[in-house]
Amino acid sequence: MSTLILRTVAPFLTALMLLFSVFVLLRGHNEPGGGFIGGLIAASAFAVHGIANGVAAVRRALRFHPMAVSAFGLVLACLAGLLSVVFAVPFMTGLWIEPTVLGVTVPLSSVMLFDTGVYLVVVGAITSVALALEERDGD
Amino acid sequence: MALTFAALCLPFLAALAAPALTRLLGHRAAWPLALVPLAVFLHFLGFGAEIARGEVVTGGYAWVPAYNLSFSWFLDGLSLTFLLLISGIGALVVLYAGGYLRGHPQQGRFFAFLLLFMGAMLGLVAADSFLMLFVYWELTSIASFLLIGFDHGREAARRAALQALVVTGGGGLFLLAGLLILWNVTGLTQFSLLLSFGEEVRASPFYLAMLFLVLGGAFTKSAQFPFHVWLPNAMEAPTPVSAYLHSATMVKAGVYLLMRLSPVMGGTPAWETILPACGGLTLVVGAVLAIRETDLKRMLAQTTVASLGLLVLLTGFGSERAAAAAALYLVAHALFKGALFMLAGILDHETGTRDLTRLGGLAAAMPVTFAATLAAAASMAGLPPFLGFLGKEEVYAALAGGSPRAVVFTAAALAGNGLMVAVALALALKPFLGPRVETPRRPHEAPLLLSLGPALLALAGLAAGLFSGAFHAMLTSPLASAIAGRPETVTAAPVPHAGLPLALSAATLALGLIVYRLLGRARGAADRLVEDIGWGPDRGFDQAMRGLVRVSTAVTRAIQPGRLEVYMTATFAVLALALLVPPAVYGEWPALPLWPAGVPLHELAVMALAVAGVGAVLSARTRLAAILALGIQGFCVAVIFLLFGAPDLAFTQFxxxxxxxxxxxxxxxxxxxxxxxxxxxxxxLPDAAIAVACGLGVALYLLRIVQGRFDTALTDFFNLYSRTVAHGANVVNVIIVDFRGTDTLGEITVVMVAGLAILSLIRIRKGRGT
Known part of the structure; x- marks a missing residue:
């Protein structure tokens, strides 16, 4: 499967897919998309990279173990829920702030933080399974 | 209020700090750690005057107001007495543990467990709300499990720990059921309110069910026959644990519960039959078993069983002075039994053995220990002017009477107490008097950390007896009032005065002396009796556990054969049944759909492609081709989603x-x-049949749903509010991350755990390969 063309193109393809996955994650609140789909896209990006250039390359590029990424995502999602404690509202209440940066209003919310957590959990869990399966016994 | 809350939390915090503190200070960490229970003791002592006036103190915080659950406490004579005993004896036990486990590599952990237990026990007796009581109840079982199994290298300790957990933890479940019924019957969740609803509880048709369930909890915790076996076996724990948990505090939790509920559930024929009968039986059995033992700690443990029996007997006896007797005996027992356990530990620690037949003539080498043992044993034997004497007088005053019932129980108390006197004499005299016996270690006096606790407890027993007026006003009268549910005044004094109780006391002493003189023969007789019976609850426990393991092994083998094929077949067969049986039973098959007119060509093409995909799966030659063909079919379904206006779904499906x-x-x-x-x-063929049934089932189900009336309430709600409340235009995403965010949190947790599980499965295979 790892032909020269695929090997050469794969890093660019992976980068593009990752960028796209973040785009999908961020637009999710108003248009089709969201953390779950974004996570799936990113996971397939890593899978492509792994098929083309080997698991070791992906692990190097990721720096962290994908399961750690997943766990971090879960922590992030919990924290997003727990933020509400500070404002004395029930767990998981959506909180919004809309600061203006360079004249542009940027809506930020605990919901977005939560969605990012979902994204990371999905990326981490699926990538670690896919990588473990791709790994040959010799690796 | 904040201070009481802090007092209830402090032991838990101290438990967290204990290991680090012990690393820093070694066994001397006992001194700062003992300040924690001391502070708690002083805090609750401050309520003494208020409680003595007959008032009660309540306080707390709302926890789940919707369910009427609160973290709340209720202090009356009963809970205050227990709080003072737990924190007071707790402080002494912490010091004692500092000396007893000096140099033990796990001493920090031991302190942590001990303080954890203390926190649980304080919470249990202070608890006002049922749920809080239950949580702390089970927490004491867990802490006790950790403490009994502290020496986890030995099999006996592990078995004893497990036995205690199974018996007391299992009993806790009965208690939970009982409390839930109590809640349902009265609509109350707090003891302070429950106390004035006794009539309703006793008249309820569920009274007997409640009673049996609550007794199931209390009798297991307080080691009533036949659940008493775990208590002597728990002597595998280090001695500070025995002195604390298995004499003064945890085993009394059951008695506490009975006393707490006695104004509510007591006074009925069932209550006044079951409690005295079980208590009396336990008293006699415990006393006979105590005579049989030669191990100091096991002897004490069996007499504890007997004393708990006496307390249950008194709580349920229902005579005029029974509450006062129970109150006095409860405090007296906690003081002398705690001291005696610690003294037995000192003997063990300083001589290397705690076998009664291998100890003798130690009075000269260990004078302080001897004096403290004499004082504590005198209280246990009920000699004036010790508190134990007051207790025994009051017990006989409560029990003695002309009716056959009174005669039977007086006889039981006489027999049990007489045997306990013999044990007290044996404990106090045998190791110290007579010719010197060689011991594994050269005996010498115990260090201050070890002797402080028992000496103070023995002195407390003496002081309480001497200054009985102040003691009654402060502690026993409010305690007796709380047990009886009406104001009571305890008057027992250390000065002997002629009467039936005194005569019975004298008879008890005489019986004890006779048995002590004939101790060897009595031991032989008790031994033979137990051997003749041959089977006991201890062996019964092993048999029950073995049976449990065998049954669960068989069940697991049957439903978990470990073959993927079986799991898949079972899952999909059940799915097919779930889809097809209900419409067949209720006759709700969908009507045959009409072929819609004017289907666009591209929709037809997608459907045809999906069908072709299925055909390709079926006719594929290799597995890989089949997997790819399945992909074709899936993509077609995603396109259909897209065509019918569900872009999110289609996106995910792709x-x-x-x-x-x-x-x-x-x-x-x-x-x-x-x-x-x-x-x-x-x-x-069978697999194909299941597959077709599943497919057919899903298809029919979807048709039926589409043909029904579509309720748009939810759609309207989300369309209306997703932009205004959740600031999002994509309703699907808003539902996932906001409206039903907690569900999503659960789902992503599942995703992560599933990922971990798959990862470890792959690793196992890899490990096997290399």
Whole structure:
């Protein structure tokens, strides 16, 4: 499967897919998309990279173990829920702030933080399974 | 209020700090750690005057107001007495543990467990709300499990720990059920309110069910026959644990519960039959078993069983002075038994043995220990002017009477107390008097950390007896009032005065002296009796556990054969049944759908492609081809979603299809399966039938739903509010991350855990390969 063309193109393809996955994650609140789909896209990006250039390359590029990424995502999602404690509202209440940066209003919310957590959990869990399966016994 | 809350939390915090503190200070960490229970003791002592005036103190915080649950406490004579005993004896036990486990590598952990237990026990007796009581109740079981199994290298300790956990933890479940019924019957969740609803509880048709369930909890915790076995076995724990948990505090939790509920549930014929009968039986059995032992700690443990029996007997006896007797005996027992356990530990620690037959003539080497043992044993034997004497007088005053019932129970108390006197004499005299016996270690006096606790407790027993007026006003009268549910005044004094109780006391002493003189023969007789019976609850416990393991092994083997085929077949067969049986039973088959007019060509093409995909799956030669063909079918479904206005769903379906093809293909190559899958027809046919049934079921189900009236309430709600409340235009995403965010949190947790599980499964295979 790892032909020269695929090997050469794969890093660019992976980068593009990752960028796209973040785009999908961020637009999710108003248009089709969201953390779950974004996570799936990113996971397939890593899978492509792994098929083309080997698991070791992906692990190097990721720096962290994908399961750690997943766990971090879960922590992030919990924290997003727990933020509400500070404002004395029930767990998981959506909180919004809309600061203006360079004249542009940027809506930020605990919901977005939560969605990012979902994204990371999905990326981490699926990538670690896919990588473990791709790994040959010799690796 | 904040201070009381802090007092209830402090032991838990101290438990967290204990290991680090012990690393820093060694065994001397006992001194700062003992300040914690001391502070708690002083805090609750401050309520003494208020409680003595007959008032009660309540306080707390709302926890789940919707369910009427609160973290709240209720202080009356009963809970205050227990709080003072737990914190007071707790402080002494912490010091004692500092000396007893000096140099033990796990001493920090021991302190932590001990303080954890203390916190649980304080919470248990202070608790006002049922749920809080239950949580702390089970927490004491867990802490006790950790403490009994502290020496986890030995099998006996592990078994004893497990036995205690199974018996007391299992009993806790009965208690929970009982409390839930109590809640349902009265609509109350707090003891402070429950106390004035006794009539309703006793008149309820569920009274007997409640009673049996509550007794199931109390009798297991307080080691009533036949659940008493765990208590002597728990002597595997280090001695500070025995002195604390298994004499003064935890085993009294059951008695506490009975006393707490006695104004509510007491006074009925069932209550006044079951409690005295079980208590009396336990008293006699415990006393006989105590005579049989030669191990100091096991002897004490068996007399504790007997004393608990006496307390249960008194709590349920229902005579005029029974509450006062129970109150006095409760405090007296906690003081002398705690001291005696610690003294037995000192003997063990300083001589190397705690076998009564191998100790003798130690009075000269250990004068302080001897004096403290004499004082504590005198209280246990009920000699004036010790508190134990007051207790025994009051017990006989409560029990003695002309009715046959009174005669029977007086006789039981006489026999049990007489044997306990013999044990007290044996404990106080045998190791110290007579000719010197060689011991494994050269005996010498115990250090201050060890002797402080028992000496103070023995002195407290003496002081309480001497200054009985102040003691009654402060502690026993409010305690007796709380047990009886009406104001009571305890008057017992250390000066002997002629009367039936005194005569019975004298008879008890005489019986004790006779048995002590004939101790060897009595031991032989008790031994023979137990051997003749041959079977006991201890062996019964082992048999029950073995049976449990055997049954669960058989059940697990039956439902978990470990073959994927069986799991898949079972799952899909059940799915097919779930889809097809209900419409068949209720006759709700969908009407045959009409072929819609004017279907656009591209929709037809997608559907045809999906069908072709299924055909390709079925006719594929190799596994890989089949997996890819399944992908075709999945993509077609995603396109259909897209065409019918569900872009999010389609989007996800595309990704899931892509990834599942990749992962299936990877898994297949890893499993090193044959590229082709040839199966005989008779194996393939049942699977095909299940597959067709599932497909048919889903299709019919969807048709039926579409043909029904569509309720748009939810759609309207989300369309209306997703932009205004949740600031999002994509309703699907808003539902996932906001409206039903907690569900999503659960789901992503599942995703992560599933990922971990798959990862470890792959690792196992890899490990086997290399």
């Amino acid at each position: 990704m899931v299809e892509t990834l599942s093809v990749v992962i299936l293909a990877l898994a297949m190559t890893r499993l090193r399966l044959e590229p082709r899958d040839h199966r005989p027809l008779r194996e393939a």
